[in-house]
Amino acid sequence: MYLPILQIHSEDMPPYAIVCGDPRRAKAIADKLQNAKELAFAREYRTLVGEYNGVRLAVVSHGVGSPGAAVCFEELIRAGVKTLIRVGTCGSYHADIPAGSLVISFAAAREEGLTKQLVPSGFPAVADPGIIAALEAAAAEVPGSGVVRTGITVCYDAFFTGVEELPHRKYKQAGILAVEMEIAALYVVSSLRGARAGAILAVDGFADEDLSEVYDPHTDAVAQAVEREIGIALEAIARLARSE
Ligand SMILES: O=P(O)(O)O[C@H]1O[C@H](CO)[C@@H](O)[C@H]1O
Numbered sequence: 001m002y003l004p005i006l007q008i009h010s011e012d013m014p015p016y017a018i019v020c021g022d023p024r025r026a027k028a029i030a031d032k033l034q035n036a037k038e039l040a041f042a043r044e045y046r047t048l049v050g051e052y053n054g055v056r057l058a059v060v061s062h063g064v065g066s067p068g069a070a071v072c073f074e075e076l077i078r079a080g081v082k083t084l085i086r087v088g089t090c091g092s093y094h095a096d097i098p099a100g101s102l103v104i105s106f107a108a109a110r111e112e113g114l115t116k117q118l119v120p121s122g123f124p125a126v127a128d129p130g131i132i133a134a135l136e137a138a139a140a141e142v143p144g145s146g147v148v149r150t151g152i153t154v155c156y157d158a159f160f161t162g163v164e165e166l167p168h169r170k171y172k173q174a175g176i177l178a179v180e181m182e183i184a185a186l187y188v189v190s191s192l193r194g195a196r197a198g199a200i201l202a203v204d205g206f207a208d209e210d211l212s213e214v215y216d217p218h219t220d221a222v223a224q225a226v227e228r229e230i231g232i233a234l235e236a237i238a239r240l241a242r243s244e
């Protein structure tokens, strides 16, 4: 089967995939694989395949924001991908989860618009527990400094605030760890289409006004956290593959 938006053939796709927003991050992840090959680079969707410790996997960029990312997730699942791990960045709500920390998201509050067009408001955006366990186990093994926390994240469409206030204060008070823009789509689409998903995020700053300073996602601390989460996601996939 030919997937017209990603511009890939399902026959070329393995059952495991790492997904991320940035096409350059996708290439950086694929550079850690053996026999890596780029299959397509269409719009924001860069698809590469390779092997990690004998496990074939794809690495695919989905761009910024849920509608475009959902197109990517839908086509990957149609192509036969069964396990998707998002390796992203996020803004933290808490002073003790500063830039350079990692957040494993086991569920997402659905503050974006895309999933409202797919499922009723009561439908949860949840990760696969096996993937979360594999990410946590891999995080305990992959070296690196900095906080690693597992919890709930919130998914927005807006990155910059307009004249309406984003509900940061309420979600922070409710114990949400961090904000990003695609996990709700990933978890809902995966649930609907019979795939399993999880996500790990590198904190690149603070998301709300109480804590925010100058936003700079290009620091050494963030780069090191991204490097570490890539290692954790690859190890998690190796663990999942070994257990199957
Ligand atoms: O680093 P990525 O994977 O792109 O994730 C986060 O970064 C982007 C915003 O800068 C959004 O896509 C958000 O979800």
Ligand SMILES: O=c1cc[nH]c(=O)[nH]1
Pocket (backbone or CB within 6 Å): 089, 090, 091, 092, 159, 179, 180, 181, 204, 205, 206, 207
């Ligand atoms: O969506 C995002 C991603 C990274 N950092 C943020 O503050 N927000």
